[in-house]
Amino acid sequence: MRLSEFIVLHVDRIVDEWEQFAKTITPAAESMDSVALRDHARSILLAAARDMCKPQTPSEQAAKARGEGPEKTPSLDEAGASHGELRHAVGFDLVQMTSEFRHLRACVIRLWVNSLQSPDLAYFQDMIRFNEAIDEALAESTATYAEGVNRSRDIFLAILGHDLRAPLQAVSMSTELLLRKAALEGDVLKCAINIQRSTGHLAVMVGDLLELVRSRLGKHLPIEPAPMDMADAAGEAIARACAGQPECDPTLDVQGDTRGTWDPRRLDQMLQNLIGNALQHGSSKREVKLCLKGETDSIRLTVHNDGAPIPTDAIPTIFDPLVRSASEALGEPTTSLGLGLFIVKEVVDAHQGTIEVSSSEMDGTTFTVVLPRKVIRL
Template identity: 85%
Template sequence: MRLSEFIALNVNRIVDEWEHFAKTITPAAHSMDSVSLRDHAKSILLAAARDMTKPQTPSEQAAKARGEGPEKTPSLDEAGASHGELRHNVGFDLVQMTSEFRHLRATVIRLWVGSLDSPNLAYFQDMIRFNEAIDEALAESTAAYAEQVNRSRDIFLAILGHDLRAPLQAVSMSTELLMRKTTLEGDALACASHIQRGTRHMAVMVSDLLELVRSRLGRSLPIEPAPMDMAEAAHAAIAEACAGNPECDPTLQVLGDARGNWDPGRIAQMLQNLIGNALQHGSNKRDVIVTLKGEPLSVRLTVHNFGIPIPEDAIATIFDPLVRNADEELGQPSTSLGLGLFIVKEVVDAHKGTIEVSSNEVEGTTFTVVLPKRT
């Protein structure tokens, strides 16, 4: 009997063994009934059996073995993906879920081989086709499981970031009130200033984390455009970046009309991150140059600094979240989440603008942003 026929005729017996094995996967299986334990096993087996009866050329078989097959089996993929999602939801870990497929494969081969009287070459081909089908189902289950893990993590981070805002605001407001109502001197004043700066930095990190989570959950950056002057925003961003740092003295050059219709809060966020990045990685905090050039339909912003150039192979991923920067590669600690340039790119995209970066040892590093005056 061919393997596809054997699976179709004995599917309930095979699923019984699947259920028996799934019961041993604890503690998740303790709270599951028979229907949950047998979840999608029958659908996966019958879809695999149907796939095995379809013609397949040697080249198609080789491509499928490499995971490159142009055609998938929709019913098999759907059952595998659903199984992966549900196993994640009931508490199986990834190793436990994949062990079900290993056991299913072994069970089917063992039962089928035990039923054979005189195997021939076609039977070995059946085994190959069955293994291919199970591997496809396993791949879909693993992908769906991983997606659920990522989504659960992102939701957790969103909740954490949201809940951190309230205590941070309480610390910030209490420090502000203390410094206004009480005359502090010496070490007490220094400690209060440290708390104030640390709280501000933590608030920025929490905000960046929430923007990352928003992006990963598939939500675009919301903006509320309004008339504003980017030159004024740049002055404010420089003052914010240099607060409490006497060595900080970037040069701001404004050419032409830098007014437009943008989201003031997002533009401030973009400027602070770009200027802060230049100050952090520049060799001299006084050599940072911020230039605004008003053009008829857009404003061109450049932020330039000298320092260790960005490696050419790193430029392609520099706007990706959580990318390690050059300082970290050199063993220098960083207090950043690595989200600053990612946020900059999100702000630029939300305003339908463009951003580019060039970097070499002679000319330094320049970030160039072009934003249309009306979004």
């Protein structure tokens, strides 16, 4: 029996062995069910079998061996890419993911050879074609997996760099106030100057970090939910956002029960960025208004500021990464890299909530976030 026919006939048995091997890849496999463990194995095998049935000249075979084939196998590449993406998502490392293909290759060849009674030269050609197909699927899986790793790393670096700027600004402005208004002398003056200089150096480093990941971002923030009160978090976020800015005086209106189970650190990121966005783009730092309203199963947060409205054509992309405002696009001075609202959307999504924005000349700009009181573990 030719190898392609053998694969189609025994695909379920081969996938069973794939699943048994995948179970041994711990700790990632410990929380995976049979469907997740089997993943795209069947699709990869059947696509490989179809590819093996296509005619191939010696020159095409040589080109494929060098990764220079005239065309790839779409179904095989799609299955391989999806497998790499899902294995990255569940926590397999690259060595573990590629070991699945090694085992799959060995399993198919072993089962097939054991079934043969009188192999001939054509069977060796079948082995070559099968290896080519598996190598193509492995290449796609590896490329997609590596892309997922890079995107996860880049989103971490981008958010780290973005969030470092708020405390750095608070330290910098507080130091400047001390140097201007306090009569510092001797060692105390030297310490204040050193803090000011060091903060400047750190700001440059953070800027370099953000430039590094400017065009490379990722997805899916991890969260650690815990009981908390959003009203307390909002008050603390306002205080930090306004550190060193005497003209900053947002109002906070709290209605009903604002307690729930969320990730305190992530919610602080969300609040800081929404408040910072309102302060930056509002016409007055004293007219930024926050409202928290406790509803039956959720909490509703609104952040409002007056000022120039968001252009209608900009609203659909306002939460996309690296999207800047119209004023920034025109070259006006700014420190924004378009990450703040992207981070807000990531935090809201991670908590299974929703976020909307409305903006007009008459009513100003309002961001509305609705979060369930308790995150459902998926």
